[in-house]
Amino acid sequence: MLRWLQSAKREQQAAAADPESLHKDSAQTDAPVRLLSVSGVERSFPVGGQQLPVLKGIEMSLYPNQLVMLKGRSGSGKTTLLNLIGGLDQPNKGEIMFKHYPFHLCSDDERTSIRRKEMGFIFQSFALMPLLSAWENVELALRMADVPRSEWKARTAHCLELVGLGKRMHHRPFELSGGEQQRVAIAKAIAHRPSLLLADEPTAELDSQMGAQVMAVFRSIIQTEQVTICMTTHDPTMMEVADHVYEMVDGRFIHTQTPAQG
């Protein structure tokens, strides 16, 4: 194992013993500690014998307990960036630090192990197992994350209650509305207590009322589960509930804003 990974693990254990330390910089300033930082990131893909530049120098930061949105036209590079943040892909240039882990230096196996413990993913198409009930879908996520069996029952019930499905725990996906299915997917994604939730167009297949319910669940789990959510969207009405919006055009951020400040 690389030396940085061992020291990162030691720092994580120290932070677990003293959770207050997570909210302060190592320099002991009052600045909040970043959960993730992306600096100078470029990503291109080989197309027709040439390199197609998709991300052209991205700078961004995510902090604990935030709802951050990436907006931009189709093809602007949002999913490519989400894949890099989630450790599913690596940049050609630049740095991605997730907590104390330098993703740009990690092997595939190291990124997979960090991702399994620390991150949750939500997709446009819900990605549930069709023959399993809501309860069994969430329990499966706990099993996959190696959470001890003794914790499954309480944690599954807690996560389904959190997303407002306490009365529909034993329904299968086809017995649920699109909004309810997406809420099962959220319960599944937070079951192993990730610190970062990545969601690619989570409301794209929902009508505006169901989309608003999903956003309300996002806002509530940020507080109750101490998670940061980074999501892509095309929908301007969703952006009103964001703490921060990054706007991407052709592989670059052109404008970032905090909605409350306009």
Ligand SMILES: Nc1ncnc2c1ncn2[C@@H]1O[C@H](COP(=O)(O)OP(=O)(O)OP(=O)(O)O)[C@@H](O)[C@H]1O
């Ligand atoms: N593996 C790949 N090989 C070649 N080109 C790719 C690859 N992945 C993405 N691209 C290209 O990169 C560009 C950005 O794609 P990306 O999926 O990141 O856009 P997006 O903003 O998420 O779009 P959408 O909103 O439609 O999901 C597109 O032109 C796409 O064709």
